[in-house]
Amino acid sequence: MENIYSSWYHPYQPAKAYSKRVAYFSMEFGIHQSFNIYSGGLGFLAGSHMRSGFELKQNMIGIGMLWKYGYYDQARNDDQTLKTEFNEKHFNFLEDTGIEVEIKLHDNPHVKVRAYVLKPEVFGTVPMYFLTTDVEGNDHLSRTITNHLYDKNPVTRVSQSIVLGIGGTKVVEALGGADTYHLNEGHALPAFYYLRDKGVTKEQMVFTTHTPELAGNEERDARHLNRCGFFGRTYTNEELEREMVNGGMINYTVSALRMSKRANGVSKLHANVANDMWKGHSGISEIIPITNAQNQNFWQDDTIKEAWLKKEVDAYKARKFELKKELFEEVHKQTGKRFDPNVLTFVWARRFAAYKRADLLLHDFDRFKRLISNQKYPVQIIWAGKPYPFDYGAIDLFNHLVHHSKGEPNLAVLIGYEIELSKKLKCGSDIWLNTPRITREASGTSGMTAAMNGSVNVSTNDGWIPEFEKDGENCFVLPALDHNLPTWDQDKIDSNNLYHILEQKVIPTYYIDPSKWQDIVFKAMDDVIPEFTTQRMADDYYKKLF
Missing domain, CATH: 3.40.50.2000 (Glycogen Phosphorylase B;)
Structure with a gap:
């Protein structure tokens, strides 16, 4: 035939x-x-x-x-x-x-x-x-x-x-x-x-x-x-x-x-x-x-979707807890580390390209050490992504993060960043970190699917973010800077602003005002769907x- x-x-x-x-x-x-x-x-x-x-x-x-x-x-x-x-x-x-x-x-x-x-x-x-x-x-x-x-x-x-x-x-x-x-x-x-x-x-x-x-x-x-x-x-x-x-x-x-x-x-x-x-x-x-x-049907978790549509906070939290556990099984399998679903979890995951700045958190190393050793407000950080196989600068950056995470119980660098892991990271994270130098990221769609699954964007104001952001209501956005500045200066300013937002806004909201955090999560879903769906x-x- x-x-x-x-x-x-x-x-x-x-x-x-x-x-x-x-x-x-x-x-x-x-x-x-x-x-x-x-x-x-x-x-x-x-x-x-x-x-x-x-x-x-x-x-x-x-x-x-x-x-x-x-x-x-x-x-x-x-x-x-x-x-x-x-x-x-x-x-x-x-x-x-x-x-x-x-x-x-x-x-x-x-x-x-x-x-x-x-x-x-x-x-x-x-x-x-x-x-x-x-x-x-x-x-x-x-x-x-x-x-x-x-x-x-x-x-x-x-x-x-x-x-x-x-x-x-x-x-x-x-x-x-x-x-x-x-x-x-x-x-x-x-x-x-x-x-x-x-x-x-x-x-x-x-x-x-x-x-x-x-x-x-x-x-x-x-x-x-x-x-x-x-x-x-x-x-x-x-x-x-x-x-x-x-x-x-x-x-x-x-x-x-x-x-x-x-x-x-x-x-x-x-x-x-x-x-x-x-x-x-x-x-x-x-x-x-x-x-x-x-595509919403492909990327959004069904139970998360149902809880969001009905605005059922308990159902949402129960499912998010399960999704975090699923992600942390992968962390355990790859690194031998046990992550805690009750702890605020950041993910930076995308293609490793220099302008995306996977290591922006490490630019101020003293603050980085304070962030990851804070007992009162603990955090967990996961990096994942695929450098071009012959981009030795990007591979070096990936390996730099591997070396820094090895000795820390709450840091992990994962391999295998394809659709399956991407889904787990978006569903199992609380914070989706997006740190490109502004005007360099044409769109950056990973934050859309993260938002669909209750991961809150913390981002520079680049790509699709200016069309979505209501700072403090559906995400957290770094203040704009002059993108014509030398990259070293841009990185210094963005690093300071990122730490300020994390220390003063993001982390306290998550731990001290969980109902406000939940409002941000649901508001982000309201604003990302249907506007940022491929329908x-x-x-x-x-x-x-x-």
């Missing part, structure tokens, strides 16, 4: 408001723990979007990559420091569509790309197609392109973009084509070049930019990309020059902005920052804000972008 997913197919009649056929391209998707092909927030966001697309009956499909070794697996060396492992993954819930397309890579005009489908009934997403070059008939080098998410070899990285962009677009054509092609970040940029050559107009192309960080806005030598097959065919010098910026470079973000009818940033603040960042380039589309969000976001994309 022919696979019904070898043509554009949904197991439901798409809702009228969402009838436009949209193909959504992303380098990573975080859908389920068993499907670990993502690195962090970009993947979590894309996965939640695909779930909400299904719940709203949207006529959308996802196009991603089938990473043979995923991102990487976190393990430990003998001294508990970070060890990166690359283990082959097996996803037998995917089905071969029988769709195989060919792309030109470098000097090889016949690289095969095969599409596997994730059917909606498996995890409750729109139909999703995952591409692999690990196909019989491909040479060894071609077969390895889809081995590692964000491969450290720059030539392989370019090849991955071509596979996702051009290979993915050819798969969409085989399925019957789309009305709108949506690039989630610039990784799939070759799609736009290929489509433009095919006569597809700007009206059908839209783009989401996710970060002001330079590393997230790739820029590569135009001639090199031309040799790689990035544009779908070999460009002439004149054609290349029209695409170039900064003296012979192709900037993925600038090119995507020039070819899109419309683009979006992922919070109101980020849209301002992004418009300002790229305003010097001619012919770019406007960047509107569509604030990121997360709202997925609807916004159809109305404002597509």
